[in-house]
Amino acid sequence: MRNTFINTLCELAEEEERIWLLTGDLGFSVLEQFVDRFPNRYVNVGVAEQNMTGVAAGLAMSGKIVFTYSIANFPTFRCLEQIRNDVCYHQLDVKIVAVGGGLAYGSAGYTHHAIEDLAVMRAMPNMKVAAPGDPFEAREVTRAIAREQGPCYLRLGKAGEPNVHQRPPAFSIGRAIPVREGFDAAVLSTGGMLQTAVAAAEICARRGGSVAVYSVPWIKPLDVELIRELAQRFALLVTVEEARSSGGLGGAVAELVAETQAPKARLIRIGLEDSDICDVLHHSVFSQESARAVLRFDSQGIADRVLEALR
């Protein structure tokens, strides 16, 4: 997804000369094409994310559309007050791009995990929050946030994720994308979990469960209309994210369903809980794949949990 992001950003920068890119000294073998083509609109600010975000705000106040880029925890948590005060309060055209969201940097250790990002960014005023599910979506989200006035957060995986959609899906800001039909349960997946969510639905199908899958690239604004409708239509709604479900997609959907009149659906939220983080991830190193298996949110784990809930 990060390669799709930079390819798309270069296309956009060709047409729109207000687009700038700032990095906090990361992006080796990813950002070079932007650097080569648009050197006057690129700055490696160094390992200094507070300054990066403030500089981005100052550039945006001078008419630029500024993308900040780093590994997921750095351009978010390290400089959160700059994001809130300088970027969000002033409604500036700053687009925060986080690579390696979730546990993508698994065995690099927990300092590099970004699992609170969706909850934290969702709480920021004026902020739009996107986590595309595959490269098709990453391209569309990148194009959308470049056009959209105001602050945006884009959470990407790393590299090499496959396309899950067969072809570029119909896309607009705030809308979820149907991926697979079903009638027992609806799974809402955000970000790089999409492929796993589809695989889980396939496992459910082999075991007699009919599970619909929706990709939710926009956590804010959320597809309120669709999710309300799903809560009335299905007996079970399942959110899936490689993030803390409190405050993330799970939290957003829970708030919405709780405020929906007489929903039919029961909701289960699959994501990371405090216990997963404190009892597992803070004790041993795991690759992304192993962590998903251990914490039961790989395709098998998700399928088991959905089928248990359907019983």
Add this chain to the structure above:
Amino acid sequence: MTIQNHPAAEFAKAIRAHALRMVYRSRASHIGTCLSVADLLAVLYACVLRVDPQNPQWEERDRFIMSKGHAAAITYAALAERGFFPADRLNSYCEDGSKLGGHVTQYGMPGVELSTGSLGHGLPVGCGMALAGKRDAKPYRVFVLLSDGELDEGSNWEAALFAAHHQLDNLLVIIDYNKIQSFGTVEEVLDLEPLAEKWRAFRWAVREIDGHDYAQIEDALVSAPFASGRPTVIIAHTVKGKGVSFMENLLAWHYKSPTEEQLRLALAELGIDIEEHIHQHIV
């Protein structure tokens, strides 16, 4: 207080009086810090900044960021005196529904570039504005006023590295070095010395001035940059509470607001005709 024969002197007197009245009316804090920067603001707005109150968003305007956002009352006073909005709006300072917050806030107030209050935000944003100016070959300069206590925040030093590396000689920092921060003296809390040497080591061009001497302030602001390719820092030695004898150099005036009696005494010390001031601005 000796009145210096300088065009900024009357401006400084007026904004001191406004700020005193504003904190008196609102029972707000930070009068000491306001008086500390009054002369710096007076020279900036009366003599130096290329701004157009009729066209606050003029693309080529100089940018001024009051990074020590708690000096809000005097900043609004300076904008009003410079003609960005009528002085009677100052009386709404800190009132419910007002646009004049207790820390400098960009509620669409003309002349306010950046909402501040949390320290350490102004310089990175100023760096972004200065970088845009350089790359777009615009003639404007960017001025950022920092407090001494604010320099405890690490973000300033990230920005200090950045500005020198990118040779932002269109960026000018003024440090209000009154030596008193929120809960003690700078020396007691977190000593900044040797301050000038720190900035020199960061490859900034440095000048130390008396922050209440109009000629020194103006000369420094006008003659910067002192070295091509280097950002400028002016370390202004100031007195917290300057201009009101019973407020000078006292930590308590970081918090207290004057009583009516103290307001009258303070205005009298400034040489303000109290009855006329009250008639003009309060009744």
